[in-house]
Amino acid sequence: MNKEEALVVFENYKIRRSYDAKNETWYFSVVDIVAALTDSVNPRDYWFKMKVRVKTEDGLELSTICRQLKMKANDGKMRETDCANVQGLLRIIQSIPSPKAEPFKQWLARVGYERIQDMSDPARSLDRAREYWQQHSRSAKWIQQLVKKVGKPPGMRAVNWSRKPAGTW
Numbered sequence: 001m002n003k004e005e006a007l008v009v010f011e012n013y014k015i016r017r018s019y020d021a022k023n024e025t026w027y028f029s030v031v032d033i034v035a036a037l038t039d040s041v042n043p044r045d046y047w048f049k050m051k052v053r054v055k056t057e058d059g060l061e062l063s064t065i066c067r068q069l070k071m072k073a074n075d076g077k078m079r080e081t082d083c084a085n086v087q088g089l090l091r092i093i094q095s096i097p098s099p100k101a102e103p104f105k106q107w108l109a110r111v112g113y114e115r116i117q118d119m120s121d122p123a124r125s126l127d128r129a130r131e132y133w134q135q136h137s138r139s140a141k142w143i144q145q146l147v148k149k150v151g152k153p154p155g156m157r158a159v160n161w162s163r164k165p166a167g168t169w
Contacts, residue, residue, distance in 0.1 A: 016071045027083035029071055037101045054095050
């Protein structure tokens with residue numbers, strides 16, 4: 001298995017993935033994600049029934065956000081399986097009625113809320129980015145250089161990049 005077809009592990013579940021270099025996109029096995037988030041004894045059957053339920057209830061065919069890719073199965077053979085990119089997986093996870101999926105759903109709600117806030121006040125987005133870079137040990141000088149390189153969009157309020165964000169340190 002090469003870098004483009006590496007396994008990732010989530011709570012002791014192996015998640016198969018494949019990298020599409022042309023589109024620079026990772027695709028993940030939906031059945032593996034379903035197994036990790038539901039503890040189903042038959043994740044393939046769970047996925048099939050979930051697609052039927054979502055189509056009936058929401059009118060959305062989850063298969064339309066998936067691609068069939070060949071991935072190594074437990075028996076060592078290459079078999080086609082439904083795979084989705086990160087955006088597709090986030091939509092699929094929203095349809096999984098499982099307590100293990102709830103943290104993902106709460107995270108999606110929080111990120112969505114933050115994104116809406118950022119759209120109404122773009123400087124907030126820059127503040128959030130600064131906090132993220134500081135959490136990852138980037139210096140104030142590094143952050144300032146990046147901001148100068150990117151530039152300040154017209155109409156955006158000035159941002160004090162040297163101040164510490166609220167609630168840190």
